[in-house]
Amino acid sequence: MKIACVVHRYGADIAGGSETHCRHVAERLAARHDVTVLTTCARDHVTWANELPPGVSHEGAVTVRRFPVARQRSMQRFSEICDRVFLGRPSREEQEEWFRQNGPDCPNLLRYLETEGSTYDRVVFWAFRYATSFFGLPLIAERAVLVPTAEDDPIIRLDVLATFFSQPSAFIFLTPEERALVTRRAMRPLEPSTVVGSGLEPAGPPPAVPDRLGIRKPFVLYLGRIDPNKGCEILIRHFRRYHAEHVVPLQLVLAGPPNMPMPAHPAMLPLGRVDETLRQALLSEAFLLVVPSPYESLSLVLLEGWNHGLPALVNGHCDVLKGQALRADGALYYRTYDEFARGIDFLLEHRHLAQQLGRQGLAYVEREYRWPGVMAKIEALLTGLGRQRAVV
Amino acid sequence: MEGEAPVRVAQLMREIEEDARRDRRKQLLAHGGPHEYEDPEVYAIVDGILRRAVEALDRPASLFPEVLEDENQWRLELPLRYSSHRPVVGPVLLFIKRRMLLPMFRWLYEYSLENFRRQQYVNRLLFACVEELAIENARLRKMMARPASQGAAPASGQPAPRP
Numbered sequence: 100m101k102i103a104c105v106v107h108r109y110g111a112d113i114a115g116g117s118e119t120h121c122r123h124v125a126e127r128l129a130a131r132h133d134v135t136v137l138t139t140c141a142r143d144h145v146t147w148a149n150e151l152p153p154g155v156s157h158e159g160a161v162t163v164r165r166f167p168v169a170r171q172r173s174m175q176r177f178s179e180i181c182d183r184v185f186l187g188r189p190s191r192e193e194q195e196e197w198f199r200q201n202g203p204d205c206p207n208l209l210r211y212l213e214t215e216g217s218t219y220d221r222v223v224f225w226a227f228r229y230a231t232s233f234f235g236l237p238l239i240a241e242r243a244v245l246v247p248t249a250e251d252d253p254i255i256r257l258d259v260l261a262t263f264f265s266q267p268s269a270f271i272f273l274t275p276e277e278r279a280l281v282t283r284r285a286m287r288p289l290e291p292s293t294v295v296g297s298g299l300e301p302a303g304p305p306p307a308v309p310d311r312l313g314i315r316k317p318f319v320l321y322l323g324r325i326d327p328n329k330g331c332e333i334l335i336r337h338f339r340r341y342h343a344e345h346v347v348p349l350q351l352v353l354a355g356p357p358n359m360p361m362p363a364h365p366a367m368l369p370l371g372r373v374d375e376t377l378r379q380a381l382l383s384e385a386f387l388l389v390v391p392s393p394y395e396s397l398s399l400v401l402l403e404g405w406n407h408g409l410p411a412l413v414n415g416h417c418d419v420l421k422g423q424a425l426r427a428d429g430a431l432y433y434r435t436y437d438e439f440a441r442g443i444d445f446l447l448e449h450r451h452l453a454q455q456l457g458r459q460g461l462a463y464v465e466r467e468y469r470w471p472g473v474m475a476k477i478e479a480l481l482t483g484l485g486r487q488r489a490v491v
Numbered sequence: 492m493e494g495e496a497p498v499r500v501a502q503l504m505r506e507i508e509e510d511a512r513r514d515r516r517k518q519l520l521a522h523g524g525p526h527e528y529e530d531p532e533v534y535a536i537v538d539g540i541l542r543r544a545v546e547a548l549d550r551p552a553s554l555f556p557e558v559l560e561d562e563n564q565w566r567l568e569l570p571l572r573y574s575s576h577r578p579v580v581g582p583v584l585l586f587i588k589r590r591m592l593l594p595m596f597r598w599l600y601e602y603s604l605e606n607f608r609r610q611q612y613v614n615r616l617l618f619a620c621v622e623e624l625a626i627e628n629a630r631l632r633k634m635m636a637r638p639a640s641q642g643a644a645p646a647s648g649q650p651a652p653r654p
Contacts, residue, residue: 182569186611187568188566221540424500425501428497428498428499429500431504431507437514438507438511441507445503445507450502455497456500459498
């Protein structure tokens, strides 16, 4: 099959859930199919500045076709449209304008989809919230497969999405909760579809955490961008209170680029961005992983933790995290400070049960999230779609 | 993992939530909370209703705002919209407001906006609470009106079944 993968940014050094998922899937699809990634020249998802050369290149077995972004994001215009759309009662035009301002504005990519899209058997779009998907998918809807990566945030409630979600010919979801969320917005059953999540390779032998970092055991680990939108403000408030009320010498280690001021605290250790080796070391030596994010379509960090047999404490307000915790029997969840503190207390007092939760999480990853299983589901969907069309 | 009995997170969480609820009730009573909370079953029902209201916050549609008359009279208008009725100097005034005055006073605008956002959140929460209570009340009325042969209202303290 000839498959196009449309994503807003692409590259081995580009972080971001949708982008990484797209790259992993494209690389594996390319083992059996002719795969082209259609993307932009941007590396920065805030500015969308053109940093990579336009044109065709080859990254392994994947052909990459990059198109320049016509204009960088204006933060002032974006902020104004956000206020209008999320704080008021936006018109349809204002909602569409939000997608335009969110970007990336890449008219040549859209033109290419319009003129050349039909030369592909399947066109798979990642992340509905970006202009490449929102304006690109309707141009080639009859052969479009959408990986929405939808979260239960204010964007998903925009009226225009009911129409948008009715257009793709198939869906690939990351969790059952995401499928339920998008189905509610589309107000119709979304078939054919599959829930695949993402794949993980088995964790290798763990490296040791360097002594110079000053990490004391036991420690709770937060991995990812340190950002209020990721629930970090509340996590820090909860942890400071926990530390003040308990005599347990527990440390909170935060590994990720900061996007908010970090209060100095003797029991909190912000490490900033960490490399892959240190990341693996932290995952293998932590006592507990904490995932405080209120919005997720699939928590890869949680899966990574389980891949190391690490139990977790997650935000119970997030249906996806709570669903993952319950399906895997690998994490406790909290909605209030009381439940946060009791969750930590319980796991500290019942270390053997904490370890068993971690092992159950690992067993869940083995069952559901290894690449061969994930790719088999995607292959079945893409191939089955062709058969359905042939019957029609 | 082979041979070990599985640990069920749902069961663990029920126990943790129950412990948290019990302690919260004691604390509320100790600090002068409603004496009705001396009955743990009453407390559990109140806790359940309020939690459902919080979860209902994200419901895409609800009845309460619909029955209020003119939403322009009560809905917070958070985004700052610029307009002028003057046909000639209007665009100039708008330019001055948008490009000169707003940058100077943006800090004040953002401070107010953050507080208005919180007020909007509280308003939505209160709407959801009132609606949840109305739903609970309607269900109980329906059950009480039902003939005895079809089953009586639930016993005191038992949460009413959700449809």
